[in-house]
Amino acid sequence: MDLLDVIQILDSTLRLATPLLFACLAGLFSERAGIVDIGLEGKMLASAFLSAAAASYTGNVWLGCLAGIGASLLLAAIHGVASITFRGNQLISGVAINFLASGLTVVVGEAWFGLGGRTPQLMGAGRFQEIDLPFAQEIRDVPLLGPIYADLLSGHSALVYIGLLCVPLTWWILYRTRFGLRLRAVGENPAAVDTAGVSVAGLRYAAVMICGVLTGLAGAYLATALSAGFVKEMSAGRGFIALAALIFAKWRPWYALGATLLFGLLEALGNRFQTIQVFDVTVPTQFMQALPYILTVVILAGFVGRAIPPRAGGEPYVKER
Amino acid sequence: MNDALPKWADIALIPLLNLTLALIVSGLVVLFIGEDPFEVLSLLVEGAVGSADGWSYTLYYATNFIFTGLGVAVAFHARLFNIGGEGQAMLGGLGVALALLYVPWPHWSLALLAAVAGAALFGAAWAAIPAWLQARRGSHIVITTIMFNFIASALMVYLLSRVLLVPGAGGSPETARFAAEANLPGIGDLYALLGWGCVERPIASVCRAPLNIAFLLALLASVGVWALLWRTRLGYEIRAFGHSEPAALYAGISPTRIIMMAMLISGGLCGLMAINAVMGEAERLVIDPVQGAGFVGIAVALMGRSHPIGICLAALLFGMLYQGGGYVEFDIPAISREMILVIQALVILFTGALDNMVRVPMEALFLTRRRPEPALPLTATRSDGDPKDRQVEP
Numbered sequence: 001m002d003l004l005d006v007i008q009i010l011d012s013t014l015r016l017a018t019p020l021l022f023a024c025l026a027g028l029f030s031e032r033a034g035i036v037d038i039g040l041e042g043k044m045l046a047s048a049f050l051s052a053a054a055a056s057y058t059g060n061v062w063l064g065c066l067a068g069i070g071a072s073l074l075l076a077a078i079h080g081v082a083s084i085t086f087r088g089n090q091l092i093s094g095v096a097i098n099f100l101a102s103g104l105t106v107v108v109g110e111a112w113f114g115l116g117g118r119t120p121q122l123m124g125a126g127r128f129q130e131i132d133l134p135f136a137q138e139i140r141d142v143p144l145l146g147p148i149y150a151d152l153l154s155g156h157s158a159l160v161y162i163g164l165l166c167v168p169l170t171w172w173i174l175y176r177t178r179f180g181l182r183l184r185a186v187g188e189n190p191a192a193v194d195t196a197g198v199s200v201a202g203l204r205y206a207a208v209m210i211c212g213v214l215t216g217l218a219g220a221y222l223a224t225a226l227s228a229g230f231v232k233e234m235s236a237g238r239g240f241i242a243l244a245a246l247i248f249a250k251w252r253p254w255y256a257l258g259a260t261l262l263f264g265l266l267e268a269l270g271n272r273f274q275t276i277q278v279f280d281v282t283v284p285t286q287f288m289q290a291l292p293y294i295l296t297v298v299i300l301a302g303f304v305g306r307a308i309p310p311r312a313g314g315e316p317y318v319k320e321r
Numbered sequence: 322m323n324d325a326l327p328k329w330a331d332i333a334l335i336p337l338l339n340l341t342l343a344l345i346v347s348g349l350v351v352l353f354i355g356e357d358p359f360e361v362l363s364l365l366v367e368g369a370v371g372s373a374d375g376w377s378y379t380l381y382y383a384t385n386f387i388f389t390g391l392g393v394a395v396a397f398h399a400r401l402f403n404i405g406g407e408g409q410a411m412l413g414g415l416g417v418a419l420a421l422l423y424v425p426w427p428h429w430s431l432a433l434l435a436a437v438a439g440a441a442l443f444g445a446a447w448a449a450i451p452a453w454l455q456a457r458r459g460s461h462i463v464i465t466t467i468m469f470n471f472i473a474s475a476l477m478v479y480l481l482s483r484v485l486l487v488p489g490a491g492g493s494p495e496t497a498r499f500a501a502e503a504n505l506p507g508i509g510d511l512y513a514l515l516g517w518g519c520v521e522r523p524i525a526s527v528c529r530a531p532l533n534i535a536f537l538l539a540l541l542a543s544v545g546v547w548a549l550l551w552r553t554r555l556g557y558e559i560r561a562f563g564h565s566e567p568a569a570l571y572a573g574i575s576p577t578r579i580i581m582m583a584m585l586i587s588g589g590l591c592g593l594m595a596i597n598a599v600m601g602e603a604e605r606l607v608i609d610p611v612q613g614a615g616f617v618g619i620a621v622a623l624m625g626r627s628h629p630i631g632i633c634l635a636a637l638l639f640g641m642l643y644q645g646g647g648y649v650e651f652d653i654p655a656i657s658r659e660m661i662l663v664i665q666a667l668v669i670l671f672t673g674a675l676d677n678m679v680r681v682p683m684e685a686l687f688l689t690r691r692r693p694e695p696a697l698p699l700t701a702t703r704s705d706g707d708p709k710d711r712q713v714e715p
Binding site: 100 | 350353354355402404450451454458459460461463464465467468469471472475476478479483616619623655656657659660661662663664665666667669670673674675676677678681
């Protein structure tokens, strides 16, 4: 394996980590505010479908992306109403949202396009195009740094860079703004926030909606940048992997970047090496495909250190008991 | 809070209202894709229960859902959310196949015993790892069981395409057929025994219907789960643990033991679903024998209030939706099978997460209706009354 191979693998790592990163940051906002969100997967799937449908209809990927965010926001609102206003079980609400998305995308897709749940292939402006960073071509010939800049960092779609920018942005919002302080407080001790005269429900709705926007971006990226159109069940458990990455990252933004890059690397390796020989034994393809799921379990098993979730996570807030 | 509603309203009225809401929203979805919801509904009912043929398929599906619903419900009682029914049932299928492929059983009853053991054992084993991780390492059981679904399906593809594959099965990865002696008696055999004829129909015929003796096994399992939960020490401990973990701990109940036992039983019940689908229907192990029944179990357990009677009724309802849904798709191709997934999601949403949306107004309604009754002078003990009224209190 030479430098070019390594760069190619890292390049696809970055591509594959982006949807996980968006979803992971989405979960971070929601869980930091005390709302557990199992429904990341469903929101991502709904957004992937509607963004691909709108992009193929309008021919404009940005309109598609907006439509995707809209779909995700709608499901986020359902989750908010169920878990904040009606104090329902947040896990059950999330599971319902996942099923709702995987059913509706196929039912509506079949009715609109009649392609067995797919959307038409996206072409041209219907997809996110690759962006060349400035001077990428000029410094390509510089040894080591040249290929890293030109092949690894440059040449991704806009959403990859937006995703990377979201990491410092999330950090800044959470740790450097008043809103962020209150958001973290409402996930740890909502009664204290309430006593201070700040609306618990308002903050939690805000967090759930931010989560909706970010999962919307994740889904739009899946359907209009990573692939060219929607395919049934295309989120393939990424929402749950993002949740595991969130636990691995201990609910912190920069660590979330690291955790999602790790999962991205794993998926990239699985795609590149369909079969590996280990001591004369051929590791089957299916094992490589299951590897991200297995690693998720290993990480959740806590073999990577203790993770303490926000204290009020999953508990509906009752003003007076 | 719980006294606000009479018992009948709590166990019958509220689930019915939730179900109605879910069906109304489903109707809106049908309307949205340009079909007539009432036509769909009447076709659905006709297909599901309009004939003996329809009934036999409906009950076949219901059998699957009783098993998975009971599985999810046992975990629910310990306040554990087992979403891994799908994977556990797949592994149950593997257990059935291993029990039947390599031993020449002389009679179906012996084969059934072996298959039950295999299915329950493999299903429970697949639930054991997430259970242990939850009990000892605190890993979120919802995420680990979902991951185990994905791992199970990769494992099954591997086993079926590399290990258990029969040569010349026509390309689709599946095992050899089980021996004819191991075939479970089905509804067709019952008809033949009684000397009733059956009519050949294009989609469903009672003589070829997959309904089999596993249906009785499912009813037996329901009774078993009822006895376990409400008549044994373990069942009491499971419910106590689910009600309040600190209280259970204080009473000397070991959380690890309860989590493990509840999940093993849950996984075993989900695995038993394979008796119906793999041994009874397919008579060989195919690539996806579960067909989403593990997930339907969640909706069934929620609707059935985690009680075996409720579960049987909810399973019947979902059996109707599955069979009727296939019938509708035959007539109106625009309504695809995934419509059932939408209905299932809405049922979970309304009965599970948005329960308070119906419950709170209903409680208010029942309270206002009850209020005029204690107007008699001696029983006027309303807490919001004037302090002077309280002098009447005994």
